[in-house]
Amino acid sequence: MNHTLLRLIIPGVFLTLATGCVTSTVDEMVFDEPSEGIGDATVVILGRRHASDYETEPDFIECVGKHIAARDKSIEVIGELEFLNALYPWFEPRTAPLKPSDIDKLMLQRPVAQKLTALKTEYLIWIDGSTVRNDSAGSMACGIGPGGGGCFGFGTWSNDADYEATIWDFTDRAEVGRVNTKATGQSYMPAVVIPIPIIAPVQGTACDGIGEQLLQFLSGHY
Amino acid sequence: MSGSMIFAPDWRRALVVLGALALLAGCGPTEVVVKGSFPPPLLEPLPLTLGVWYGDDFAHHEFSDEATGRSGSSWVVKSGEAQVQMWDTLLTGMFDRLVHLDDRPGPGQVTPVVDAVLIPHVDELQYAIPAHTNVKVYEIWMRYRFELVTTDGQPIAEWTMSAYGKTPTAFMQSDQAAVNLAAVVALRDAGANFATLFTRVPAVRDWLQHRPQRRPRHAAEVQL
Numbered sequence: 014m015n016h017t018l019l020r021l022i023i024p025g026v027f028l029t030l031a032t033g034c035v036t037s038t039v040d041e042m043v044f045d046e047p048s049e050g051i052g053d054a055t056v057v058i059l060g061r062r063h064a065s066d067y068e069t070e071p072d073f074i075e076c077v078g079k080h081i082a083a084r085d086k087s088i089e090v091i092g093e094l095e096f097l098n099a100l101y102p103w104f105e106p107r108t109a110p111l112k113p114s115d116i117d118k119l120m121l122q123r124p125v126a127q128k129l130t131a132l133k134t135e136y137l138i139w140i141d142g143s144t145v146r147n148d149s150a151g152s153m154a155c156g157i158g159p160g161g162g163g164c165f166g167f168g169t170w171s172n173d174a175d176y177e178a179t180i181w182d183f184t185d186r187a188e189v190g191r192v193n194t195k196a197t198g199q200s201y202m203p204a205v206v207i208p209i210p211i212i213a214p215v216q217g218t219a220c221d222g223i224g225e226q227l228l229q230f231l232s233g234h235y
Numbered sequence: 236m237s238g239s240m241i242f243a244p245d246w247r248r249a250l251v252v253l254g255a256l257a258l259l260a261g262c263g264p265t266e267v268v269v270k271g272s273f274p275p276p277l278l279e280p281l282p283l284t285l286g287v288w289y290g291d292d293f294a295h296h297e298f299s300d301e302a303t304g305r306s307g308s309s310w311v312v313k314s315g316e317a318q319v320q321m322w323d324t325l326l327t328g329m330f331d332r333l334v335h336l337d338d339r340p341g342p343g344q345v346t347p348v349v350d351a352v353l354i355p356h357v358d359e360l361q362y363a364i365p366a367h368t369n370v371k372v373y374e375i376w377m378r379y380r381f382e383l384v385t386t387d388g389q390p391i392a393e394w395t396m397s398a399y400g401k402t403p404t405a406f407m408q409s410d411q412a413a414v415n416l417a418a419v420v421a422l423r424d425a426g427a428n429f430a431t432l433f434t435r436v437p438a439v440r441d442w443l444q445h446r447p448q449r450r451p452r453h454a455a456e457v458q459l
Contacts, residue, residue, distance in 0.1 A: 099274070102277075106424065122279070
């Protein structure tokens, strides 16, 4: 029993120690926060994908949605792909509304207005940004021979995450809030026979930061 | 040595052949057969019966690219099946009725009763992977050409349209999977572009405004 416990605790402690450090900052601007939460309305979180040199990662959007839904079970977050498919082709990168007033034009399409009413979508949150890897350094050599193989060396890199969430109110056709989060962290990979990655959870920290701020906006309990 | 190969048991020969094939397969081009699912469009259907004809070059569309250096790899991107799947889904949702034609319409052809026939072509396809551009996105760009013709093949309109899809480098995702995803995004973009552009193409708009109204069909004709 004690051995089993030790087998679980030691890797757990090791993994806790073996994560790089992350620095995160969150800025928030809120213009019109719902005082009682969003009630039985739904919220959808979409990634902006207009830029040519980066793409807001779908898994980041999913992470923020899960963060909100997990902490306040009363908030229904519609999945990004589910929403994009249900409203195809009106929220594709080429056709998506760029400003809240564009929703009026979209509502002129009767099937679109009916679908949005059916989905009870009150807030649309656009997230724009990405996580990039910078400043890689170090070197590592790996070899394999009849007696076995292994690696030797050291690598390090930094990850920078920069995301901005813009909250649109579908009913008022207005932007009602904006949250910006930046996170940076250094990851390391020393290798003596076996490479040991010490990864800084930069994107996860940015997801928690932006998710927490959005939760404060959307939830009546926060 | 060669003698032992000649009289080797069948299973050994099979093993040698399989090994050789496996080695040769490693030298072949990277092949991507584009697969995806495409949603129907959320639109008021246009009151038209549209015929569509997919030529062989479209229905079996593929793009190949030879490696330029020893470190590069050759690619074959087969998008024909996904193209047909996407356009069928889109056009079915965009028009009252969609009819598939077996042949290109022309004088003397027996064509079902349709208002017009759409003939799509992929004129050009380009792709980029991070190894080409040093930017961590996979990209597909396509240029389509559409012909809208009457049932006897007379041109109504012809126009071109581009489509673009990209996807970020994803952890534990192969180049093939990423190129496939970029192609699916490009096909969705093609559908979105076509759906919002179709009635704004000047020649199509003129035709829609001035086209002769077909007489209502009898029930028997509808069933045919």
